[in-house]
Amino acid sequence: MKGLILAGICLGCLVGGAAAALRGYRGDQEYKVLLGALAGAFLLYTALFAALPADLGFLPRGAVEPAASVDFWNGALVLALVFHGIWTFTYMAWTGPTIRVLRALARARDRGLTMREILGEFESGGQVNALLRRRLPKLVGGGYLREEGGVYTLLPRGRAAGGIAARVKRALGDLGPP
Amino acid sequence: MLKGLLLSAGIVAIWGGAALWLLRHLRPGSPLAVLAKSFAPAVPVFCLAYALTPATLGFLPAPLAATPEPLGTLDGLLALALFFLTGVQFYYHFHNSITLRLLAEFRRVPRGAMTLAQLEEACGLERLLDERLRALEHARLVRRRGDRFYPSVAGRLAAAAARLTRAVLRLNP
Numbered sequence: 001m002k003g004l005i006l007a008g009i010c011l012g013c014l015v016g017g018a019a020a021a022l023r024g025y026r027g028d029q030e031y032k033v034l035l036g037a038l039a040g041a042f043l044l045y046t047a048l049f050a051a052l053p054a055d056l057g058f059l060p061r062g063a064v065e066p067a068a069s070v071d072f073w074n075g076a077l078v079l080a081l082v083f084h085g086i087w088t089f090t091y092m093a094w095t096g097p098t099i100r101v102l103r104a105l106a107r108a109r110d111r112g113l114t115m116r117e118i119l120g121e122f123e124s125g126g127q128v129n130a131l132l133r134r135r136l137p138k139l140v141g142g143g144y145l146r147e148e149g150g151v152y153t154l155l156p157r158g159r160a161a162g163g164i165a166a167r168v169k170r171a172l173g174d175l176g177p178p
Numbered sequence: 179m180l181k182g183l184l185l186s187a188g189i190v191a192i193w194g195g196a197a198l199w200l201l202r203h204l205r206p207g208s209p210l211a212v213l214a215k216s217f218a219p220a221v222p223v224f225c226l227a228y229a230l231t232p233a234t235l236g237f238l239p240a241p242l243a244a245t246p247e248p249l250g251t252l253d254g255l256l257a258l259a260l261f262f263l264t265g266v267q268f269y270y271h272f273h274n275s276i277t278l279r280l281l282a283e284f285r286r287v288p289r290g291a292m293t294l295a296q297l298e299e300a301c302g303l304e305r306l307l308d309e310r311l312r313a314l315e316h317a318r319l320v321r322r323r324g325d326r327f328y329p330s331v332a333g334r335l336a337a338a339a340a341r342l343t344r345a346v347l348r349l350n351p
Contacts, residue, residue, distance in 0.1 A: 001249060004256075015346070023348050065179050066244040074179045074253060081260040088267045090347060093340035097276070098310045105320060105329040106337035112326035115307070122303055129303050135277050136297075144281065152297060154281070154290030162281030168272045169282065171198065 001063040002056050003075020006048050011082055014041035028138070034090070038083050045079060046072075097122070097131060179245045181235055182254020185227050189220050190261040197265075208316035209269065217262050224258050225251065276301065 018037035025033050049072050055064050065071035093099050104121045105113055122130045136152070139145045144158030154162065197216050206212045228251050233243040245253075272278060283300045284290050292300065311327060314320035319333035329337065 004253070019347050062246045063249055064246075065249065067180075067242050070179050070242055070245070074183065074257075077183070078256065078260065081264055084264055085260075085267065088271065089339075090343055093343040094347075096274075097306065098274070098314065099337070099340045101307065101310055101314065102319060102329060102333050102337040103340060105327055106334045108328075110328070112323065112328040114325050114327075115304070115311075118307055118311070118327065119304060122307070129298060129301070131276055131301055131303060131306070132280075132294075132297060135280065139277065139280070145284070151291050151293050152284075154284040158281050159285060159290060161278070162283075162285040165272065165275070165278035166282040166285060169278070 001059055001065065001071075002052065002054055003049065003065070003071040003073075004078060005056060006045055006052070007075040007079040007082075010041040010045040010048070010079060011086075013044060014038060014083065015086065017041070028141075034087055038080075041079060041083070042076065045075065049075070095134060100130075179250055179253045180238060180242050181231070181233060181245065182228060182250045183257050184235060184238075185231070186224060186254045186258040186261055189224055189227070190258065190265060193217055193220050193262075194265055201269075206316075207312065209273070210266070210317060213266055213269070220258060220262070221255070224254060228254060276306070 014037045017040055018034055021033045021037065022030060054068065054071070055061075065074070100121060101118055104118060108117075136145070136147075139158065140147050140152075142157075143155055144161060146153045146155055193216065197213055200206075200212055200216055201209055204212060228247075233245075234240065235243075280297070280301065284292065287296070287300075311320060311322075314333065315322055319330055319336060321328045321330055
C-alpha cells in the first residue's frame, strides 16, 4: 500500500511537472519533456520510498506489504502503467484525428456537421492536410524519411519501423486502411 | 501482492490471445466492445483463482508471499485493470496510428519513395475520417441523422476531457 500511495503522489507531481515544463518548452520533441517528467517522478518515488517507514506513519497493519521489494516494484509498475495511459491519452487529445472530429462536433453542437464540413477541419486551403503537416517533418527529423525535391524516401530506420508496424497490424487482423 | 500480480498478468495474457483471435475472425465494427465484453469474465476468474490458490502459488518464496489477503486481492484487481487498459491502448495504437500506417505504406511502394501528392492519396483523409466516424458511431460517441453527424453526451464528455488535457498541458499542434 505504501508503494501505491507514493506512486499516486508521484504521478500527481509528474502531471504538474510536465505541464509546467511544457509551458516553457519551445522545441518540437515534446515526448522528451514527458519522458523527463517520468524519470523525475521515478526518482522522487525511489527517494520517498527509501526515506519513509513501511506504514507511512498511519497505515493499519492489514494495509502494509511485508516485503519491501515487492511493495516498491508494485508501486513502480503502477506508476509506469498509469504514465503510459496518460501519455497515450495526451497524444490522442493532441494529435489524434478521432478526438479532433469529436471536438469539431462538440463545437457544432445541435447544428451537426456533414462529412464535407468535417473534412474542412483537416484541410487548409491547398496546403498539406493536417494529418501530414505535423507528422512528416517529425519523420524526416527522426531519420525515418528523407525529403529531396518533393519526394519522400524511406530510410533504413523507417523501413525497420514500418516492417514492425506491418507485422503487428497483420497479427491484429488489420491488413491496412479499409 | 506478488501473487496477485502474477495471477493478473497470466489472466491478461490468456485473454490477450483470445481477444486477438476474436478480433481477427469477427472483424467487429466496435473492437472496444469486443475487448470489454471478452474481458468481463476475467474479474471473477481472478477473484476465484486468488481465493483457491495458495499464497506461494506453489513456487514463491515465503517472505514474498506474506501479503494480507484483502490487500493482495485489491492490488491484483488494480493490476488486472491496468494491464487490460494497457493492452487496449497498445491495440489502438497499432490499429489507429497514422504514422505507423504511413511507414507501412512506404514499404509497399517501389523504392520506398512517394511524392506529397501520393502521400496525400495513400493517407486517404476522407477514407480515414469515414472509418473513424463509423467507429465513433459504433462506440455511441457520435450519432448520424441523414448526412449530418452529432456528438452524443458521451462524445461531448470525451471532447471536454481532451480540451482539458490540452489546456492543462498547453498543447497546440
